[in-house]
Amino acid sequence: MPIDMRALLALSEGCDPREWGRLRAAQLDAGRQLAWFALAANLLATAVCAALLYPRMPFWQVASWSTLLIAGTVWVTIRRRLAPSRAAGHGGRTDIRATLWEGGSLALAWSVIPVFFCPQVPVATSIGLGLTLMIVMTGAAFAMAPLPLATLMFVGTLGFVSFVQLMLMHAVAIAGGVLAFTLLLMTACLSRTRALVTIHNAQAVLDERDETISVLLLEFEESAAEWLWETDATRRVIRPSARFARACGRAPADIDGMPILQLLAGPSWDSGTFAAGLRALAEKLRNRDSFVNLRLPIRFTEQERWWQLAAAPRYDDRGIFCGFRGVGADVTDQRASADKINRMARFDTLTGLPNRRLITETLSDAMIAAEACGGRCAFMMLDLDRFKAVNDTLGHPVGDRLLCQVAERLGHMMSANESCGRLGGDEFALVVRDASDTGAVEELAGRIITALSRPYDVDHYTLHIGASIGLAFGPRDGRTSEMLIRSADLALYRAKDAGRGVFRVYEPALYVQAEERRVLEIALRGALDRGEMSLAYQPIIDTQGGMLRGFEALLRWESPEFGTVPPSRFIPLAEDARIIAQIGAWVLRTACAEAASWPEGLRIAVNVSPVQLQNDGFVTTVATVLADSGLSADRLELEVTEGVFLREDRGATTTLARILDLGVRLSLDDFGIGHSSLGYLSRTRFSSIKIDGSFVRAAARGGREALAIIRAVVALAQSLDIATIAEGVETQDERQLVAALGCTHAQGDLFGRALPVTETRTLAERDWTDSAAA
Incomplete structure (x- = not known):
């Protein structure tokens, strides 16, 4: 609380009347306790002054003055001592103001010396009397500081009277010194009063805080889950609380004076098998170290409990170690929860x-x-x-x-x-x-x-x-x-x-391969933006009439760093890197836009990765591309491999059905080289089946198995009204063979390699019938 000077002098109630009432009560009680000291000091000073005056002044005058001063001092003392103690009470401004009469009466009695006696005695006697008055004023300023009004009245009155008398005697320099001394004493009095009130106020706050802590500790001891514990310098339990004893399963008297380690060790004390927590506690107690959150198992009964202890060493005023004082808690439930959380985390x-x-x-x-x-x-x-x-x-x-x-x-x-x-x-x-x-x-x-x-x-x-x-x-x-x-x-x-x-x-080579894949993947991610990718188109012809029926779009990547990268290398990488959808969408847009410029009736076949079919937005992408390019849906044929059905994902079949609903054709690519199953053909309506070139080459060499497989596939396709496309036809013998076996279409280097865009457009606009006849 800030110290208001007006409130200190009882000129106002102060910002907190209740607190100032308590402080004024403390002032009055301090004045009461100092009453005997004030009496003794005044009697001693009176005796000194009387001894100085008696040889030089009439006895009756000295005796009369001494009697007057002693009577006044005794009156002030009796008045203060008879006042009730107010150390814990309330003091009003009226009580403080009443002390003015005490200071004023004593000041008037002492003023007789400078006014009446000093002008009549020799200079040496006057100096002695003056020094005595200064000592009396100084003593009053410091000893009576708890009552500032009385002190100020006494010092101020006596100093002012001395100043006036000296001025009348034309002792201007001495008068100025007395005035300065008086003002200095009054200022010191106010400062000391302020300091005493501040100290008392702080002590009151500390006392209130101690009382609050005591109440909280009492409530803590009675109701909290924790308990207090204390040991002496020999590590024996002293003053055990009821809660601590109850946690130990014993009466307080049973554990009072018991070694704390023996108490906490329980049955293991005799066996010497101590838990790590108990050993840590023993180490802390031996080294007299403070500790917190020290956990150890306790077994007073059949059930094991876990305690958490915290304590600090105690020392007396002389710095001698007195033991430990701390707090403990049963954390068995918390530990069980922590163990459960730890198990869930691990x-x-x-x-x-x-x-x-x-x-x-x-x-x-x-x-x-x-x-x-x-x-x-x-x-x-x-x-x-x-x-x-x-x-x-x-x-x-x-x-x-x-x-x-x-x-x-x-x-x-x-x-x-x-x-x-x-x-x-x-x-x-x-x-x-x-x-x-x-x-x-x-x-x-x-x-x-x-x-x-x-x-x-x-x-x-x-x-x-x-x-x-x-x-x-x-x-x-x-x-x-x-x-x-x-x-x-x-x-x-x-x-x-x-x-x-x-x-x-x-093997170390795996890391090298992985690093190569990583570098290649980085290059692949920016290949489209850098314009490194392009499409080539391989013609697909009718085996019977030799008519051009369409083209298959083949993706090419020309990397400045890696050169020509084959699709067998970068397509799986694009799938793993989850950028196949972006690349596939670009292929669709480019191929469809190009096919839209070809003569009607020519189809475009585009390979689709199984990963693309898992993308929920793939069907929307196809529809958007068809709308933007203006290509008829039946001119687009999407080629899928058996991998679509081997990826354990029924969603791919649903996606294919939605694509068919758009009017787009489907082709089953590389049939026969993987886990071929006729069941695939029953799951989806395919427009064509592509027979892998390895079977065509094997059949041309007279391979009976290859011939049998081609015949079976063609027969099945004819029964399901599905076209068959023989891949990899490179010679006239292979062309004649696949035509004789019943394949409806063929593609391969014999009919044309994969062509760039300009050559593709030229081929698409030619009269393929005339060319084949020639």
């Missing part, structure tokens, strides 16, 4: 296996251990084959239960040397801590694939899946966990390319 909620985070930490620990002993560890990345088909056809609940069975099989195959976990989706991982025997690790990978490839019985379904594994050894294939995981991932990618159901070990 374990897969579906399978119960360690998750990616914990597997990564386990791998890091294994690599550190291998590095320390000069050994090696291993990391496997495992991907389930054909799992997506189960999820899509039977639903996620079945897929989840299948994953749990996979996790169970993996768990049964783990020894103390291995840890397995789930990274997410259908990806699992395995850490081999000691992989010194690489043959044993590879054998384990093979056994895992065999075990996971056995049939599963889930909700009355017999399910068949498999697994592919990428294997990397540390620190050979990576000196950090991140590098080793990347190496295993590259090996897994190679295992998938190898046909799945196998494991592959990381």
